[in-house]
Amino acid sequence: MNSSHLTAMLQQVYEHDPNYPALLQAQVSRYQEALTAFRLAFGPGPVYIYRAPGRVNLIGEHTDYNHGFVLPMALEKDILLLARPRTDGRVILRNIEPARFSERSFTLSASIRPGPVGDWANYVKGPAQALVRLLGIERGMDALVVGRVPFGVPIGAGLSSSSALTVVSAMALLDLNHGSMPPVEFAHFCAQAEWYVGTRGGVMDHFTSVLGRRGHALFLDCRPMGEPPTQYRTEWVPLPQQYSILVCDSGKRRANTLSDYNVRVAECKIGVALLQRRWPAVTHLRDVTPERMGFAPANLDAFLAEHLPEEADFAALRHLGLSPAFLESLAADHRLSPTQTFRVRARCRHVIRENQRVIDSAAALRVSDGRRFGGYMRESHQSLRDDYAASCAEVDALVELLAGRPEVLGARLTGAGWGGCVVALLEAGAGTGFMAELAERYRERTGLPLEWFAGRAAAGVNGWKHIAEL
Ligand code: GLA
Numbered sequence: 001m002n003s004s005h006l007t008a009m010l011q012q013v014y015e016h017d018p019n020y021p022a023l024l025q026a027q028v029s030r031y032q033e034a035l036t037a038f039r040l041a042f043g044p045g046p047v048y049i050y051r052a053p054g055r056v057n058l059i060g061e062h063t064d065y066n067h068g069f070v071l072p073m074a075l076e077k078d079i080l081l082l083a084r085p086r087t088d089g090r091v092i093l094r095n096i097e098p099a100r101f102s103e104r105s106f107t108l109s110a111s112i113r114p115g116p117v118g119d120w121a122n123y124v125k126g127p128a129q130a131l132v133r134l135l136g137i138e139r140g141m142d143a144l145v146v147g148r149v150p151f152g153v154p155i156g157a158g159l160s161s162s163s164a165l166t167v168v169s170a171m172a173l174l175d176l177n178h179g180s181m182p183p184v185e186f187a188h189f190c191a192q193a194e195w196y197v198g199t200r201g202g203v204m205d206h207f208t209s210v211l212g213r214r215g216h217a218l219f220l221d222c223r224p225m226g227e228p229p230t231q232y233r234t235e236w237v238p239l240p241q242q243y244s245i246l247v248c249d250s251g252k253r254r255a256n257t258l259s260d261y262n263v264r265v266a267e268c269k270i271g272v273a274l275l276q277r278r279w280p281a282v283t284h285l286r287d288v289t290p291e292r293m294g295f296a297p298a299n300l301d302a303f304l305a306e307h308l309p310e311e312a313d314f315a316a317l318r319h320l321g322l323s324p325a326f327l328e329s330l331a332a333d334h335r336l337s338p339t340q341t342f343r344v345r346a347r348c349r350h351v352i353r354e355n356q357r358v359i360d361s362a363a364a365l366r367v368s369d370g371r372r373f374g375g376y377m378r379e380s381h382q383s384l385r386d387d388y389a390a391s392c393a394e395v396d397a398l399v400e401l402l403a404g405r406p407e408v409l410g411a412r413l414t415g416a417g418w419g420g421c422v423v424a425l426l427e428a429g430a431g432t433g434f435m436a437e438l439a440e441r442y443r444e445r446t447g448l449p450l451e452w453f454a455g456r457a458a459a460g461v462n463g464w465k466h467i468a469e470l
Contacts, residue, residue, distance in 0.1 A: 054153030064202025074212020126196030158415020212460030374410025390417030
């Protein structure tokens, strides 16, 4: 392998990490091990390496699919895909952890049959099918996926391992078929391609993985603008050097996140449909602002109480005037149970307030005001816990323990929720020495082990590709 080229590529990603060059050495070994595994699986010859990072969202949760605002950053943790083009349309997928993710294969077509819900190959099938539909790609690949921790993105932790796999697969298949797309278009494409797996997720994860910048958070306005190719408003906000970001994994994983998530998306759409009766121009919760609807910001509760039910089932929603056709397609799109009840008012309150918090947080970050930023993080968590019901006892316990530390300016659930990670903002110069004791207390309370790492804003995909000869 031409390791000097690889080293140069890796340098771009890791040279600002305080553990560089030891980290660089560890990464080179990781890549070498992956190349050896690829050779064993598929034989000698040229191989392309692609990487896509996970992300941590600093603030702006469950706002993206409401055309709102988010403030995430890409992480150094990533997913690698080693690939070699095939002459036919087969895609052969192996994994560096075969006991956990056994081999899969499928043929490129405009209608690829998904595996069972949660199957790892679905995150490759989604972009593959979308690329066939969009560009008619025909060339498959032999591929090895490498996502093992600590360098990989942990699974189900709210750090977007699934979107990183979607992005890296899309990039590989596009590139091996001699295609290319401008970054924003590509991120938008990947977000839609992932709907294949059954979620109705937003664009945040893919945009961060594709557009991430070292040392910066991405302030993203998730409202698409204009006719295709769709554009988005993006701003890279430098992260002030004096603060640091800590990511703590609660160790809690919940099985039915996908259905909880879809119910939340549906609850937001119900809120919009109800408000549309009076304000037809409202297409997403992003449009619900004091200026537009004519209420004082302090009167949001009263406004919502007047226009949205606290709780409603399908019968009640029909009674409120929502059409059976709308409700049927909502139920089908989001795989809703006929007995589902919806807490419409509280869900909408979270999204409306969270949007404002993201705008305010970005402003705080621009002037390096970590204290103010930390305050918004605390509010965000309370809102996710109480209004959006997207937290859980373990994550709440972790946030509470972190909040009790003088080094911590703010802490909140990050990602979809119902388990996974907490992101915290640390005071200038604070180390993580206090974490060992905190982990002990966390284990006493929950019985779960706590893992943590320093969140460093890393570069996104940006055309990252390395070619090796085996
Ligand atoms: C998941 C989705 C994102 C976003 C978050 C919640 O990570 O993939 O699009 O909706 O949940 O903020």
